Amino acid sequence: MSMNDTKTHPRKISKFKIFVRVVLVVVLVIGLFNVFKPLPTNTNLTGGVFSVPDDSVTFLRDKTYLDSNGQIQSEQEIFDEVIKMIEGANHYILVDMFLYNDFLGTATTSYRSLSKELTEVLLKKKKENPDVVIQVVSDPINTLYGEYASLQFQTLRGAGVEVTLTDLTKLRDSNPIYSAFWLTFLQWVPEKADQGRLANILDANKTKVDIQAYLNILNFKANHRKVVLADYEREGRLGVSTLITSANPHDGSSRHTNTAIKVDDWLWLDVIKSEEAVVRFSGGDFTPLPPELSGNVVDLVGDTKVQLLTEQAIKAKILEKINELGVGHSLDISMFYISDRDIVETLKQADQRGVNIRLLFDPNKDAFGREKNGVPNRQVAYELMSSSKGNTQVRWCNTHGEQCHTKLLLAKTPMQVSLIQGSANYTRRNLDNYNLETNVLVEGEASTSAIAASQKFFDEQWGNEGGIEYSLPYEAFKDSNPFRKIHYRLFEFTGFSNW
Numbered sequence: 001m002s003m004n005d006t007k008t009h010p011r012k013i014s015k016f017k018i019f020v021r022v023v024l025v026v027v028l029v030i031g032l033f034n035v036f037k038p039l040p041t042n043t044n045l046t047g048g049v050f051s052v053p054d055d056s057v058t059f060l061r062d063k064t065y066l067d068s069n070g071q072i073q074s075e076q077e078i079f080d081e082v083i084k085m086i087e088g089a090n091h092y093i094l095v096d097m098f099l100y101n102d103f104l105g106t107a108t109t110s111y112r113s114l115s116k117e118l119t120e121v122l123l124k125k126k127k128e129n130p131d132v133v134i135q136v137v138s139d140p141i142n143t144l145y146g147e148y149a150s151l152q153f154q155t156l157r158g159a160g161v162e163v164t165l166t167d168l169t170k171l172r173d174s175n176p177i178y179s180a181f182w183l184t185f186l187q188w189v190p191e192k193a194d195q196g197r198l199a200n201i202l203d204a205n206k207t208k209v210d211i212q213a214y215l216n217i218l219n220f221k222a223n224h225r226k227v228v229l230a231d232y233e234r235e236g237r238l239g240v241s242t243l244i245t246s247a248n249p250h251d252g253s254s255r256h257t258n259t260a261i262k263v264d265d266w267l268w269l270d271v272i273k274s275e276e277a278v279v280r281f282s283g284g285d286f287t288p289l290p291p292e293l294s295g296n297v298v299d300l301v302g303d304t305k306v307q308l309l310t311e312q313a314i315k316a317k318i319l320e321k322i323n324e325l326g327v328g329h330s331l332d333i334s335m336f337y338i339s340d341r342d343i344v345e346t347l348k349q350a351d352q353r354g355v356n357i358r359l360l361f362d363p364n365k366d367a368f369g370r371e372k373n374g375v376p377n378r379q380v381a382y383e384l385m386s387s388s389k390g391n392t393q394v395r396w397c398n399t400h401g402e403q404c405h406t407k408l409l410l411a412k413t414p415m416q417v418s419l420i421q422g423s424a425n426y427t428r429r430n431l432d433n434y435n436l437e438t439n440v441l442v443e444g445e446a447s448t449s450a451i452a453a454s455q456k457f458f459d460e461q462w463g464n465e466g467g468i469e470y471s472l473p474y475e476a477f478k479d480s481n482p483f484r485k486i487h488y489r490l491f492e493f494t495g496f497s498n499w
Contacts, residue, residue: 031180047308105368
């Protein structure tokens, strides 16, 4: 045997394997970059703290319930106020809304045609006053990411209204395993020139779409904000009001229970900064407030504090306010989705400290005519109740096809109450700098008008006041199923969820 026969030869790696490894490295690099890439300027914004008069802050709510005859009733204030704001404006209107369409899911009718109502009042204002600046910002989900022609947006643009669809590629990826693969391969899938062959995922009765709509939606990225800004004139004085809400001008959502805060003056300074950032990084033309408004900062000061919060700044403030609570203090939360692990752990710690906690959750069973399995709220509720020392109570919104869509927190000490509400669910994608979100913090005494009104709303829902069954006991949807718990924890960790 020759010496050469005893030598070992390095195994040759095929060109295909090299190619596969290179591709995997590329996908990994793209995935990591898009999870941690820098945020656009003036996102994740913690605004200034403004002290305003009590009557400058207004709480609004929409609620749906069964009356004594078993008939569904809806009492609504939010979009009635939005319409009043637009009708009263003379110079400047800005609307940033996530869902702005007439999609109905599997339903066939809606309670209100909110998308039509909003579009018509904007068109009427522009016709009456061609010089008024109207800017609409929204999410590309309303066009199925370019696969569906939005009648609302086409009509507004035809009337001279600036409509900007958010460039979601500038945001971080909440579903990085899928999004990295999509960015590398799937975004290049060509669209067909003719009409698509797949059902509209948001409304099967609408025009069919191409495969790209489905591929895009799985990125789970969104401008989830719900903000309206408009000028006003009262007693000869010009000002600017901001309304921040959990409600969308979406026909399929028109029966949802929602809340809103309207703030006159001051807050708009940070709202404009935040909204201009979105328009600019999305390639839109942003028009600032005219001098008669921007140079007219109202010199009114009061005892109610307000602060704008966007993206992860919302989470930071929520954690701060919960952590400030101690034995005998109380915390009320009404929430559509809750799954964020930091929030859950902080609630458990607050319970251990002796904070009295009341949690009113949507049971996650209804979604535009489709039935859901209760994830994640029922799993979080079970975890919180199982670890409680007796200081946490959970009830469920008694929904009848609609959703309990509120995102409301009241943190209470004897000296001060902190109210936080807006667009953000308490989930990873809503609170960890993935979605665009806008909330507002209101602080004052328990007797502060907006705080007292929000507390009254919560107590009414919690206690079934007036003999109306707004909410159900924890046992009604208690769920200890281990497989759904794994589902919740896995989807929350990976980001492969639409909550």
